Amino acid sequence: MKNDESPISEAGVKLKNMMGVVPLFAGFPPEMVEQLQKAASVLNFEPEQTILKQGELNKNLFFLVIGTVDVFVDGGIVASLRRKGDLLGEMSVITAKPCSATIVAQTPVELICINVDLFKQILGDRQDQFDHILYRIYSKILTDKVSITNERAKKVESALSALERAKAELQDINAQMERRVVERTQSLQTKLQELLNEHLNKLHDSLKSASEKSSDDTKSIFSEGLQKVDEVVRFLEPLVQRFDLEVSMKNKRVLLAQGERKAQTLSKMALGGTGITIDAAATFEESQEKVKTEKYDVILVDSDTVTLTETIQKISPQTKIV
Incomplete structure (x- = not known):
């Protein structure tokens, strides 16, 4: 962090300019805004610098002016804030408990920092009014977060439904492909067996025909050939049955x-x-x-x-x- 806090007047000007464009400030009465400026300062952070650390106490409210910050819980990123006027540190101020998240600058960041203790001193007996406004602001932020979470949940649910449909379609396609493979292999089996039988039958008929037309000396040779063909047929029968x-x-x-x-x-x-x-x-x-x-x-x-x-x-x- 660049520890060059701007004068209160500069912070007050920037805070006043934000009042007109950030709905979050609508709940502050004009006289309280003037007092709020007295407790305000401008802080600048470089990328990867820590603004708030989980587990540590915090007594400041931070309003985002420029840049993007990442929110981490237990080391895992849960959100990124980049809207002008986004509020940081409000929960630890309201509950007076350690920060529930770590906030780190993702880009160069400019924040308006409100020293809550100083602001309450300035308010005097109007502190309850400030607490009421702060709770109302927090309720609005929480409602927005719940709404965003619901929208994300709907998208996740829709995505899961789409994935289930895609899974069912893929299973159906896979089943169709398996059926086609079975049909092709069965067809291949039939063709292979038919082709084998055709060749063996032709060979058998050819040898038999030649044997009938030959002399007695060569008939024994053809007869032996026919026996060999029969042996081949008998040999292949268990193969056809097994495979x-x-x-x-x-x-x-x-x-x-x-x-x-x-x-x-x-x-x-x-x-x-x-x-x-x-x-x-x-x-x-x-x-x-x-x-x-x-x-x-x-x-x-x-x-x-x-x-x-x-x-x-x-x-x-x-x-x-x-």
Whole structure:
């Protein structure tokens, strides 16, 4: 604070000028205004300087002339005052108790300070009239604050209602998106199965036709090919049953613990494009290491890795084994 208090005459002039523009002063009779000027002084504060401190006694009334001040309660900002004529410190003067808030200059601030003890000495036996006016002013300020609080409460209530509506709309949109994902994945499952069956049927028919037209020497070769196709079909049946491509498959992880590269290739063809993460291991040791370090939803085993089942059940009982 710049401790350069202006002469009372200067403070009186500024106070008198405020009387005509600040409704707060309407309750002061003209003769009391003249006496009020005698107890007035002008104070200037720089930004971040403290005007009133919570917990400390105060015996002055402050009227804001220029600038903005912030009001803090227990270290948290609760309001900012910037209107010409805003009153500071009135509650501590009325109750004769320590300040309930800290007031800090946000910008360069000019205040008119009324020394209440001096003013009451000047008033003499008219102190009760001043107290009555002060209570009336405080009641007006409190009413305005309650009105502002009510308006803010209505806005908050409106905002909360809007948030609830937005939440419900988002939940509905999310549900629609989930349904669409399920529909798309189910459609993908159907198309994948149809495409797979189509290719296998064509291959089967082609081999069968070629076998019928071939010589006895080559029929056995085609017959063996047909058997292989049937093996592939039988191999894929549990995959189709197990992995019906629901939405959750996008986050599934599968380990192909199969020694034969051909079996791994067929499994990858069947599962590729579904969103499943696929790992492959060709040996028992490699499979065992992956089971210990990664979490899998499904593990495909063959005759070379079937003994891995016991290890899997110990480490991850919830993992499905095919």
